[in-house]
Amino acid sequence: MTIGGKEIEVMGIISPDDFNSGRCFQLGGGSSAALRSSQAVKKCFSNPFKSVCKLSSKENRQKSFQNCKPRHDPYAPNSLVMPRPDNNHQWMFSKNCFPVVDVVIDPHLVFHLRPHQKEGIIFLYECVMGMRVNGKCGAILADEMGLGKTLQCISLIWTLQCQGPYGGKPVIKKTLIVSPGSLVNNWRKEFQKWLGIERIKIFTVDQDHKVEEFTKSPFYSVLIISYEMLLRSLDQIKNIKFDLLICDEGHRLKNSTIKTATALISLACEKRIILTGTPVQNDLQEFFALIDFVNPGILGSLPSYRKIYEEPIIKSRQPSASEEEKELGERRAAELTCLTGLFVLRRTQEVINKYLPPKIENVVFCRPGALQIELYRKLLNSQAVRFCLQGLLENSSHLICIGALKKLCNHPCLLFSSVKEKECSSTWDENEERNLYEGLINVFPADYNPLMFTEEESGKLQVLSKLLAVIHELCPDEKVVLVSNYTQTLNILQEVCKRHGYAYTRLDGQTQISQRQQIVDGFNSQYSSDFIFLLSSKAGGVGLNLIGGSHLILYDIDWNPATDIQAMSRVWRDGQKHPVHIYRLLTTGTIEEKIYQRQISKQGLSGAVVDLTKTCDHIQFSVEELKNLFTLHESSHCVTHDLLDCECTGENHTGDSLEKLPVFRNCQLGTHQQKSDSLKPVSMSQLKQWKHFSGDHLNLTDPFLERIRENVSFFFQNITNQTTAI
Numbered sequence: 260m261t262i263g264g265k266e267i268e269v270m271g272i273i274s275p276d277d278f279n280s281g282r283c284f285q286l287g288g289g290s291s292a293a294l295r296s297s298q299a300v301k302k303c304f305s306n307p308f309k310s311v312c313k314l315s316s317k318e319n320r321q322k323s324f325q326n327c328k329p330r331h332d333p334y335a336p337n338s339l340v341m342p343r344p345d346n347n348h349q350w351m352f353s354k355n356c357f358p359v360v361d362v363v364i365d366p367h368l369v370f371h372l373r374p375h376q377k378e379g380i381i382f383l384y385e386c387v388m389g390m391r392v393n394g395k396c397g398a399i400l401a402d403e404m405g406l407g408k409t410l411q412c413i414s415l416i417w418t419l420q421c422q423g424p425y426g427g428k429p430v431i432k433k434t435l436i437v438s439p440g441s442l443v444n445n446w447r448k449e450f451q452k453w454l455g456i457e458r459i460k461i462f463t464v465d466q467d468h469k470v471e472e473f474t475k476s477p478f479y480s481v482l483i484i485s486y487e488m489l490l491r492s493l494d495q496i497k498n499i500k501f502d503l504l505i506c507d508e509g510h511r512l513k514n515s516t517i518k519t520a521t522a523l524i525s526l527a528c529e530k531r532i533i534l535t536g537t538p539v540q541n542d543l544q545e546f547f548a549l550i551d552f553v554n555p556g557i558l559g560s561l562p563s564y565r566k567i568y569e570e571p572i573i574k575s576r577q578p579s580a581s582e583e584e585k586e587l588g589e590r591r592a593a594e595l596t597c598l599t600g601l602f603v604l605r606r607t608q609e610v611i612n613k614y615l616p617p618k619i620e621n622v623v624f625c626r627p628g629a630l631q632i633e634l635y636r637k638l639l640n641s642q643a644v645r646f647c648l649q650g651l652l653e654n655s656s657h658l659i660c661i662g663a664l665k666k667l668c669n670h671p672c673l674l675f676s677s678v679k680e681k682e683c684s685s686t687w688d689e690n691e692e693r694n695l696y697e698g699l700i701n702v703f704p705a706d707y708n709p710l711m712f713t714e715e716e717s718g719k720l721q722v723l724s725k726l727l728a729v730i731h732e733l734c735p736d737e738k739v740v741l742v743s744n745y746t747q748t749l750n751i752l753q754e755v756c757k758r759h760g761y762a763y764t765r766l767d768g769q770t771q772i773s774q775r776q777q778i779v780d781g782f783n784s785q786y787s788s789d790f791i792f793l794l795s796s797k798a799g800g801v802g803l804n805l806i807g808g809s810h811l812i813l814y815d816i817d818w819n820p821a822t823d824i825q826a827m828s829r830v831w832r833d834g835q836k837h838p839v840h841i842y843r844l845l846t847t848g849t850i851e852e853k854i855y856q857r858q859i860s861k862q863g864l865s866g867a868v869v870d871l872t873k874t875c876d877h878i879q880f881s882v883e884e885l886k887n888l889f890t891l892h893e894s895s896h897c898v899t900h901d902l903l904d905c906e907c908t909g910e911n912h913t914g915d916s917l918e919k920l921p922v923f924r925n926c927q928l929g930t931h932q933q934k935s936d937s938l939k940p941v942s943m944s945q946l947k948q949w950k951h952f953s954g955d956h957l958n959l960t961d962p963f964l965e966r967i968r969e970n971v972s973f974f975f976q977n978i979t980n981q982t983t984a985i
């Protein structure tokens with residue numbers, strides 16, 4: 260037949276089943292199962308006599324086979340033995356027909372491993388050995404935060420470096436680990452923690468230790484480098500033959516056009532592992548980039564992936580989708596999950612809950628101070644806000660208004676400084692900030708000095724100050740991690756520490772990368788005298804272990820729930836000895852409550868909001884939404900509670916424990932594989948199940964909350980691992 264001027268010949272018929280699942284489009288046109296190495300494999304022709312001839316001397320052959328013993332006893336109790344390769348794998352990879360030898364994880368490591376880590380190591384081993392997907396050696400380990408992805412990788416590296424299934428010959432010689440700058444030394448520490456300093460020689464790149472040193476020395480087998488440094492040393496790195504590449508916090512590779520991604524893609528190494536605590540399936544395009552990075556070509560080209568998977572899946576989710584479209588989308592999503600599930604592994608925090616102490620999570624609604632309320636009203640009445648609500652201003656002007664309100668919630672002195680700064684700026688006259696700040700200065704006392712700020716001026720600061728005092732008094736051995744998104748706010752918090760004489764340490768974007776681990780270690784050490792760790796969530800939210808602290812206070816809220824949840828996970832981790840107390844401070848009735856509601860409502864969960872790189876700039880607001888954002892609720896104890904349709908009057912509503920309720924993730928691949936996922940914020944209905952009470956409630960059993968109740972209008976509380984709660 261002729262279609263569009265082209266002559267077409269029908270060569271065969273695709274079964275509806277193969278078409279609907281999308282299998283007919285995959286490599287070789289077979290089923291996805293054909294990708295598994297256990298199925299028929301293609302192997303380039305090689306001379307079948309070559310290897311036999313080489314070993315033709317019986318003596319030689321026997322000699323070399325005699326040495327082929329497992330490095331550790333596979334039959335010892337509790338031994339962790341890797342799966343043996345099947346016949347096809349042996350046919351593909353066994354050089355010189357060496358006998359198959361058991362690969363056994365070092366018992367020294369096995370002793371420490373949690374069950375999920377043992378499974379994870381087997382999974383990684385099978386992936387990088389090409390035993391799960393024929394001819395592909397990549398994996399994504401997307402376990403939630405704190406599950407010990409580092410230890411799983413270290414176990415893999417140590418094993419592959421000393422052992423292999425064919426004649427016991429090591430599989431890898433050199434490994435490249437790329438991580439965010441602040442985690443480079445954490446990797447070094449973890450290597451030392453689990454393997455000591457003798458077993459494996461690792462090299463970390465920094466200002467004083469250049470890649471050349473690694474290249475010249477035969478001792479080192481592992482190179483750890485930050486993403487930034489990698490770009491600078493790419494030429495040298497390209498000249499080194501790495502056998503294994505690990506990208507920590509690798510979700511940053513989700514955009515294949517950014518420099519770091521193109522640099523890493525250009526490396527020849529085919530055994531590639533991405534580590535990330537962030538769910539990877541929230542955006543189908545980004546998902547493709549990550550999958551294509553670890554296993555290039557497995558999903559075909561980007562245009563064909565779009566046509567076969569992305570478009571039908573997205574179409575099927577539209578309310579207007581026909582039954583047929585829905586069915587096709589679901590089948591394609593199922594096929595994609597099935598295919599990628601072979602080399603993507605994600606376990607949730609629940610698997611380590613039982614090893615962790617109780618976690619007491621509080622959302623604390625702080626009453627704003629009088630000056631805050633007055634300034635808030637003034638800002639809402641400004642011309643800039645009014646123009647925003649009429650849709651009259653430029654696209655981004657609402658962001659300026661939101662920024663000002665958020666600053667005010669943290670402390671009025673921050674707003675004062677911004678106004679003063681702008682007054683001096685040359686662009687002030689044309690700037691819409693002028694419309695926003697007009698007349699604001701008059702609300703401040705005439706002699707207002709931002710450096711002499713008081714705690715009473717900010718509801719949250721007052722609560723914070725009391726909270727620190729009660730922790731210091733009741734738990735003198737315990738420490739606090741104090742988190743903010745803003746350096747300026749951290750300055751204020753630091754000043755509060757100084758005024759009260761609390762010893763503190765600080766990590767923010769300006770902290771030298773080389774010093775970061777030292778600061779973290781200092782704080783975690785039992786000998787440290789620091790009481791407070793001031794942390795910028797943008798600089799240190801991901802990957803850090805701050806188990807020295809058992810109280811974590813989130814001073815401000817981010818649009819992106821993932822930023823907050825990442826920060827909150829820094830203390831409730833393996834190794835934590837004390838019950839963990841988390842306090843999330845919000846100013847009652849203000850924009851902070853609105854942002855919180857957005858985090859936990861359906862709307863906030865749409866799209867890829869659980870992605871750390873997404874900021875407020877990505878959010879589109881309708882005029883209706885802006886109206887809601889720019890409203891101050893002065894008479895409510897808690898607007899969030901008002902929205903819950905809860906019948907209680909704030910009289911200690913003891914909800915069910917959150918643990919009983921499933922928490923669902925927002926996964927673009929559909930509902931069929933949704934699982935509990937703690938990176939996703941609680942939903943409105945789950946929050947309703949939390950214990951909650953107004954600040955006026957009489958019987959507060961929590962001594963910490965008791966001390967701050969005067970400035971608090973409402974609390975929500977949830978305890979995880981309550982059975983062991985102290």
Ligand SMILES: Nc1ncnc2c1ncn2[C@@H]1O[C@H](COP(=O)(O)OP(=O)(O)OP(=O)(O)O)[C@@H](O)[C@H]1O
Nearest residue numbers: 371372373404405406407408409410536802804833
């Ligand atoms: N089996 C174990 N026993 C005791 N401690 C462990 C074990 N596994 C990991 N840890 C410790 O738990 C902490 C968290 O581990 P790690 O930093 O590897 O988490 P992660 O999965 O990379 O989390 P994130 O996504 O936040 O980076 C580390 O201090 C690590 O030493």
Ligand SMILES: [Mg+2]
Nearest residue numbers: 408409507802
């Ligand atoms: Mg990590």
